[in-house]
Amino acid sequence: MTTPVQTPATGAAHAASVAAISVRSAGKVFQVAKGAEVRALDDVSLTVAPGEFVSLIGPSGCGKSTLLRLIADLDEATSGEILVFGKTARQARIDQEYGIAFQSAGLLPWRSVQANIELPLELHGVGKTERSARAEELIELVGLTDFRSRFPDQLSGGMQQRVAIARSLAERPKLLLMDEPFGALDEMTRERMQQELVRICSETGAAVVFVTHSIPEAVFLSDRVVVMSPRPGRIVGIVDIDLGPGTQRSEGLRENSAFFEGVTAVREALHGSPAAPMGVELR
Amino acid sequence: MSEGMRGPGVAERGNGHPEPAAGAAAGAGVPAGVSAAAVRGPGRGRALVRSVLPPLVLGVAFLLLWQLVVAVFDIKPYLLPSPTDIAGQVVAVFALLLSSMLATGLNALIGLVVGGVLAVLLALVASRLRVFDRMIVPLVAGLAVVPIVALAPILNTMFGSTSDTPRRVVVMIVVFAPIFINTLRGLRQVRPVHRDLMRAYAASSWQLTRTVTLPGAVPFIFTGLRIASSLAVISAIVAEYFGGLQNGLGSRITSAAANSAYPRAWAYVFGAIILGLVFYGVTLLLERFASRRRS
Ligand SMILES: Nc1ncnc2c1ncn2[C@@H]1O[C@H](COP(=O)(O)OP(=O)(O)OP(=O)(O)O)[C@@H](O)[C@H]1O
Ligand SMILES: [Mg+2]
Numbered sequence: 001m002t003t004p005v006q007t008p009a010t011g012a013a014h015a016a017s018v019a020a021i022s023v024r025s026a027g028k029v030f031q032v033a034k035g036a037e038v039r040a041l042d043d044v045s046l047t048v049a050p051g052e053f054v055s056l057i058g059p060s061g062c063g064k065s066t067l068l069r070l071i072a073d074l075d076e077a078t079s080g081e082i083l084v085f086g087k088t089a090r091q092a093r094i095d096q097e098y099g100i101a102f103q104s105a106g107l108l109p110w111r112s113v114q115a116n117i118e119l120p121l122e123l124h125g126v127g128k129t130e131r132s133a134r135a136e137e138l139i140e141l142v143g144l145t146d147f148r149s150r151f152p153d154q155l156s157g158g159m160q161q162r163v164a165i166a167r168s169l170a171e172r173p174k175l176l177l178m179d180e181p182f183g184a185l186d187e188m189t190r191e192r193m194q195q196e197l198v199r200i201c202s203e204t205g206a207a208v209v210f211v212t213h214s215i216p217e218a219v220f221l222s223d224r225v226v227v228m229s230p231r232p233g234r235i236v237g238i239v240d241i242d243l244g245p246g247t248q249r250s251e252g253l254r255e256n257s258a259f260f261e262g263v264t265a266v267r268e269a270l271h272g273s274p275a276a277p278m279g280v281e282l283r
Numbered sequence: 284m285s286e287g288m289r290g291p292g293v294a295e296r297g298n299g300h301p302e303p304a305a306g307a308a309a310g311a312g313v314p315a316g317v318s319a320a321a322v323r324g325p326g327r328g329r330a331l332v333r334s335v336l337p338p339l340v341l342g343v344a345f346l347l348l349w350q351l352v353v354a355v356f357d358i359k360p361y362l363l364p365s366p367t368d369i370a371g372q373v374v375a376v377f378a379l380l381l382s383s384m385l386a387t388g389l390n391a392l393i394g395l396v397v398g399g400v401l402a403v404l405l406a407l408v409a410s411r412l413r414v415f416d417r418m419i420v421p422l423v424a425g426l427a428v429v430p431i432v433a434l435a436p437i438l439n440t441m442f443g444s445t446s447d448t449p450r451r452v453v454v455m456i457v458v459f460a461p462i463f464i465n466t467l468r469g470l471r472q473v474r475p476v477h478r479d480l481m482r483a484y485a486a487s488s489w490q491l492t493r494t495v496t497l498p499g500a501v502p503f504i505f506t507g508l509r510i511a512s513s514l515a516v517i518s519a520i521v522a523e524y525f526g527g528l529q530n531g532l533g534s535r536i537t538s539a540a541a542n543s544a545y546p547r548a549w550a551y552v553f554g555a556i557i558l559g560l561v562f563y564g565v566t567l568l569l570e571r572f573a574s575r576r577r578s
Contacts, residue, residue, distance in 0.1 A: 072483055074479050093482075094485045096485060106479070108477065110498045110499070122494075
């Protein structure tokens with residue numbers, strides 16, 4: 001991790017270098033029935049630079065979704081501190097600093113594809129013509145041009161997920177939070193969407209926190225892969241991936257030896273090879 | 284139910300949204316031979332025919348059987364007049380029948396609309412204010428089991444017996460409970476992921492209501508409305524049995540029966556059945572129209 005954490009007070013000249021996300025010793029304890037508690041996250045620290053693509057990977061129940069929800073201010077950390085663009089998570093949510101896509105698409109069944117994508121714009125008072133122009137762009141981007149006036153239950157799971165992704169991009173956020181957004185997609189669509197996502201993000205300069213269960217997916221997309229372990233949820237390793245800027249990542253990369261090295265490094269970190277390496281370098 | 288719980292609950296099923304159980308069966312069983320012969324125009328006309336035809340066919344068969352039974356067993360009119368006798372009376376008193384149906388129908392409609400709007404508004408308040416929720420829900424549950432038409436004579440003295448108001452008030456109170464209870468259940472069905480989404484958008488609670496909670500409750504509101512529409516007609520008629528204005532179906536039925544004009548009483552009962560069917564059919568059509576945009 002190279003980006004030093006900066007305080008908002010460093011002034012306008014340094015504004016660009018304020019971390020997109022800064023998580024410092026965050027912990028989350030869920031109170032469950034009769035005083036029992038679940039330690040979902042324990043002493044997690046992570047900094048995400050502006051424009052950086054970071055994946056979270058780890059076994060089920062290790063707290064990936066929880067970490068994402070803390071950053072999104074959908075849950076509150078029980079300890080530690082979380083800053084998003086130098087603001088508290090709560091303030092960042094209120095200021096609409098991020099776009100989010102959930103594992104279950106979470107579309108509104110009574111709204112058409114287009115109306116679903118327009119939802120955040122509508123809530124934030126964007127005018128009708130501007131809304132539909134933006135929706136148009138996004139529908140084309142996710143390849144659903146023929147489906148814009150369909151309703152969610154007329155779409156396949158993968159199509160719904162694409163609508164959810166388009167919706168998360170609607171307001172051109174500088175930060176994208178994505179919880180297994182490609183989980184429901186078939187392998188081919190998945191690889192196409194990965195490539196689209198990596199291109200969009202590097203073009204828009206958005207930082208991304210991306211939860212996934214797939215090692216190749218994490219490696220293909222990311223600048224860094226954060227490996228987590230359960231009970232309590234902790235970060236056990238961070239693997240730097242050096243496959244060049246997102247704009248240059250294409251299908252060919254999947255046969256590249258650097259790609260395989262990345263996959264191997266993440267796999268080793270996941271399976272807890274002796275002395276799980278912090279910041280494995282791959283060059 | 285699964286409120287406050289993350290992850291898949293009952294409401295998480297697939298991509299749809301929870302459908303109230305009572306809504307599922309409507310318009311499902313059309314006798315194949317009948318519909319093939321009668322259904323020609325595609326689209327909306329077909330849907331209309333499909334929902335109106337089955338009860339109509341059943342009704343005709345029932346009338347034939349009735350006629351047969353009355354003829355074969357020589358049943359006296361004061362016990363049960365034959366359908367042809369009743370039909371004769373329907374023709375004879377047609378103008379009066381129509382005006383009585385209108386009078387009673389108007390009472391039922393006004394009571395239904397006012398009671399329904401009130402029920403939805405109060406359910407909205409109850410779904411947002413926990414204290415109010417605790418206060419009103421047991422009250423409404425109580426209201427639902429009280430025979431409200433018993434209030435009719437009292438309301439007659441309250442509002443004066445030359446007014447339609449007592450009947451409308453009875454209808455209003457009767458329809459309130461089913462619409463309120465169903466609406467409130469619908470309003471509580473918000474999926475956790477939708478709640479999260481709206482929180483992520485920093486949406487106001489009014490925005491949450493308008494874009495998520497209320498649209499999600501629409502199928503439930505219609506379930507309540509469908510139950511209430513039949514109740515509205517029944518209670519508007521029964522409320523007339525307790526005196527007051529002599530302009531509606533209920534008062535004509537009682538006065539015909541008091542004069543031993545049994546086939547005429549039955550003619551008005553026939554009018555009541557038609558009125559009930561009209562109310563039910565219109566709600567069904569409204570429901571179809573509202574759900575057409577969903578799937
Ligand atoms: N609202 C909650 N109440 C109680 N415990 C919770 C809650 N949310 C999560 N947990 C617990 O926290 C732990 C981490 O959950 P989380 O959903 O973050 O896992 P995850 O890494 O996203 O898993 P998966 O890969 O299966 O999605 C789990 O043990 C879970 O049971
Ligand atoms: Mg998860």
